Amino acid sequence: MSTLVQVNQVSKIYYRGTIEIPVLQNLSLDVPEGEFMALMGPSGSGKTTLLNLISGIDRPTSGSIVIAGTDIAKLNETQLAKWRSQNIGFIFQFYNLIPVLTAYENVELPLELTNLSKKEKKQRVEGVLNIVGLSDRMDHYPKQLSGGQQQRVAIARAVVTDPTLIIGDEPTGDLDRKSAEEILNLMDRLNREFKKTIVMVTHDPHAAEKAHVTRHLEKGELMVNGDGK
């Protein structure tokens, strides 16, 4: 498998006033195309920061992040926003659906950034809602759906643009065991059946078991023996 994500010598320092808070230190990581990788580590280990950097919603203090041949650290604000819309699908812990939009409209939202026709958008939205098993709930608002259903809508929204990389930030962190299992199975299906590359941050060892690879972070550094299965 070719490498999709190359994180090279990346450091990230946050500043609180004049105080420097180093979160990641010279971290390097490769994610092959088609991989399903879990990032684990205690709170404050820098796993979410690493995820934010890979997804292009934050910038490294030093180092480079090359995704599918593009060094995203060199893109300006507008280019990065466009890049995210074309390459990244997000699955958040608290689903982050827009409460005033229906399931259908939430899934359609990323397609507003494309040049697809109304008909093509409809086909795509209905297609992904069918994959996540919510064809019969597309007119429901988020508050009318269970947590598991909301996360499935979020997954549909994440894949509707056919992104290069799916980013999951504790995607099962707010769900009961049964719903979490359903979400993990769905992600597994996306990886196996639709060949989607997934990087997921999780605290849950059971969730990490679904991934092909688990990498451990501690104090901003990847553990050398952190490989999973």
Place this chain on the structure above:
Amino acid sequence: MKIPISYNWRNLWTRRLTTVLTVVGISLVVFVFAAVLMLSQGVTETMVATGSEDNVIIIRKGSNSELASSIMRDQIDLISTFPELARNKDNQPYGTGDVVTMINLSKKGSKDMGNIIIRGISSSAFELRPQVSLVNGRWFKPGQMEVVVGNRIAEGFENIELNGQIEIGSKKWTVVGIMDAGKTGFASEIWTDAELILNEFNRQNAFSSFTFRLANMKDFEIIKTKIENEKRLQELEVKQEQKFYLEQSEMMAGFIKGLGLVITIIFSFGAMIGAMITMYAAVANRTVEIGTLRALGFPRRSILTAFLIEAMALSLIGAAAGLALASLLGFVSFSTTNFGTFSELAFGFSLSPEIIGYTFLFAIVMGIFGGFLPAVRASKMNIVNSLRAGG
């Protein structure tokens, strides 16, 4: 790259209470704004309608109103010989030498007094002013102490109902008719025979104005030049009648507009701050949403536009509500002192497409000012911090 409009509408609907309160605040300011313009427009329309496009009026130079003007009978006779004047079948010019003066009458239901214009007219006045018609009683008879009262003041003052008697000069005059002059200044006047007023006020041959019709309005400049060049008419000024009345309305309309707009602008700051608070609250409540939209790839300008659209929607709804309310004022008419003549003038609120345009423009400006800073704050939010706000 647009966030769907349904997102904006539904967010406004979700926050119904704050939306309604903000809209009410904006609509009240818009109501005052529109009402002021409508009032000013009402004064102007009333005065403009008083004059006719086809008539020419001659007054003394420097006179702001007929009350301060005088034109002698021989000057009127001289002008009447000019061939440019329109004439009837008896070769008499369509012209009226008017004598305009003022009397003081008690207002009904209050101890206040009001200045009412008495206009002494010549027989051609009715042909020159077809907008005036009799609605009750009869016209006065020349040489008789009789008057006809304008309908807009007939009900507002003591003793000027039909068959009532009023004191003009030293004598009692009888009201023999009520005239309808539409929405013109004549509807706020009392008309009688010019010769009697000349005698009663001992004005001898000094009329206030001479109004006539030209056979061809294109001859206006010719007659103007003639009068300016004629030695015996040097102190007179020629104006188109409608323009003359428009100028009379400018002082009062300008005062209403000026004072009203200053008050409205002060009010508008309150409404803009209200809209700003509402929009800041909206931004604060939707921090995670903003972060999510940005993460999905919506650029800053889309967020800025989305919040500006919401602020504008609030303003436009407020404008529509305020205008709807203000339009009801079209049914209201009242009487007050015209600063141009210090006499009573009845007029109403008048809504025009221009006022509707200005009102919406005013509301849009309020929306932009009220919504801009919150929208900028929303668009400048850091994605990571915004997303963290939900965790």
